[in-house]
Amino acid sequence: MSPKPDDMPQTTGPATEALPEIVDSHCHLDFPDFDGELPEIIARARAAGVTRMVTICTKLHTEANVRAIAEAYEGVFYAAGTHPMRAGEEKMTSVEELVALARHPKFVGLGETGLDYHYSADSAEAQKTSLRIHIEAARQTRLPLIIHSRDADADMAQILTEEFHAGAFTCVMHCFTSSPELAKAALDLGFYLSMSGITAFPKSQEIRDIFAAAPLDRILVETDAPYLAPPPHRGRRNEPAYTAHTARRGAEVFGLSYPDFAAQTSANFDRLFWKAARTPQVPA
Template sequence: MTDQAQPEITDSHCHLDFPDFDGEVDALIARAAEAGVTRMVTICTRLKNEPRVRALAEAHDPVFFAAGTHPMSAAEEPMATVDELIALAQHPKFVGLGETGLDYHYSADSAEVQQQSLRIHVTAARETGLPLIIHSRAADDDMTRILTEEYRKGAYSCVMHCFSSSAELGKAMLDLGFYLSMSGIAAFPKSKDLREIFAAAPLDRILVETDSPYLAPPPHRGKRNEPAFSALTARVGAEVFGLDYADFAAQTQRNFDRLFSKAAAWRKEGA
């Protein structure tokens, strides 16, 4: 049990299967626990890698997982099917669909296939009741249009992972009842505008994440990120909302449990 002086938080988005962490997962989890990070969701970005990501969740009590086709890989990977995603979602530690989304910064030439993939993931999220995990970059208009169109077909839950887009996209997503996740980007000194977007959002719609091994917050910027560092971003989040760290951490835990209700309800067999 974590010392009460160290509030518990959850890294809602990391990539523990990436080669950056080969042979270090046990140590990463131990360092995370020391920082109060007692749960993490590791994200599979190509479905062919799902068995490896699933194995991490099965081997480590604090680790949950999600799977989908990343938009930057959508043109290279076989198109996922709704049935395939629903089948994967039956695993007791599979807690979200994605990451999926749109990325026109690097991959605008595959916009059509990205949109098709996104809609498939939305349908699977709607049918399973699991949250959609969205990557959005340089695609605000299409993202707003597609997610709104899909929501009108039937409600679903969603988090805008590593949110760093416009205030307009943020408001549109919040208006649909979705969540915004703070990554290390929100802690960068030059991210004042982004922090203002978060400050204007409802506190009960905020998550924290690392997106590790990427986007390490200060003082580790430019180095490899890891789940423990989500506590550093959360401390910035507490400042953004004018809260004590313990109060902000507790609120993000409630938010995570509400959105990722399957993770909140999970108990290790025999525990």
């Protein structure tokens, strides 16, 4: 399912102008949607200016597969955790297990973890337990937590606030589509919000308004590929190259040029995902 050349993100200005670099902070390169195509997928991403990407493991028994992808490709990093929709069926992880995984040089974040009551409300207690385990691992490793939250705003805000006051950690609310109240709770704790392709959907003005009210230095961009492709690819398989489409819409939200928005979100990524930064520095 290779896109046609005119479907790819395009540069503006002279042909010799350098393409702004951008980061896909959340994708799933191990999913079967990409089987047999990873070299081409990653080449298209680089051609679109997406020079770094974080591929996310959602079930810890598949961590070795995700790690192998990160090891095989320059600019590809990985995170691992138990997705909240899997918390009721997967073996409960431990802080020790997550801390041990985090020693790998390309392991850059914990998760995705979180709460999902839309599809998996019956496993709410297991999700909460799993989330708190991931939070403690984030504290100990000083790596960012990657949060999935759906239809669980009140519990999510409560847990993040309680746990943060018990001991600081860093966090990104991935693919943020929740309420202004949860956005404020996360931002008040110093956390980050990540724009996915949903931000670029025509009917997503309420989500764009939430982002527009957030501090620019707390914004990331992502694909969540293979899901949530932004226009003009909506309804088709998403891939990291399409980060550029979402980022162009994000630039409009903040009234910035695309190069300036790309530079700012890349700097934000470097600050949060410090192990994947251009110049890695352990946070104080």
